[in-house]
Amino acid sequence: MLTHHEKLKYSRQIMLSPIGEEGQLALHNAKVLIVGLGGLGNPAAQYLAASGVGTLYLADGDTIDLSNLPRQILFSENDIEQKKVDIAEQKLKAQYPHVEIEVIDEMLDDELASYYISQVDVVLDCTDNIASRYLLNKHCVAEKIPLVVGAATGFDGQCLIVNSLHENSACYQCLFPASEKAPEQNCQTLGILGPVLSIIGGMQALQAIKQIVGVNVNTNQLLMFDGLSTQWQSFTLPKNNDCPVCAQ
């Protein structure tokens, strides 16, 4: 049951018919794993905590650098060289005292990914490297846990949901077969502008909330955002029936 305080606090969400009190309670009971507390993980974690998600698992092994600050909006100059997950936990707890936070202060390897993914309802891939994307995709498909993948460089962003609860859902590796993987390109090599990350991180939070409250989330759909021309495009992805990760 929601408390009176919760009913008041979340009243503008509860009045949305796909959410209602039942959906708000589902958010309260939900556990979400956010991998990567950079430019995508920062806004995604804030919106999920603010919306009433009960438990966040935050995974990142990095420390805060001066060049992170224009886009990683939980952090300030006083936080430089501290662990991202520790500062994120402090700031989120101060603003959203209800949220339970479990800190994982290292990047996930096979063993950690398997352990944590099996405990949560949704995973957000907010990383910026291809190896982590394949790892999270593999374990989310194996555990049948929905995965919301976000990526952004320059003025461009992408979002994809992989939901192996649906038989025909394509996975990240269907879209980007490992043998065709491109050279690593990220914010360090291509640059990035903060609001683009906020848009994609916000989209990841939106998709996760919809998944948790039981709104139908389109699978096999790649959303692409061009921040220069301010345009969204949506592509339908076929499942690869020979995919080494998701094909039965």
Ligand SMILES: [Zn+2]
């Ligand atoms: Zn696949």
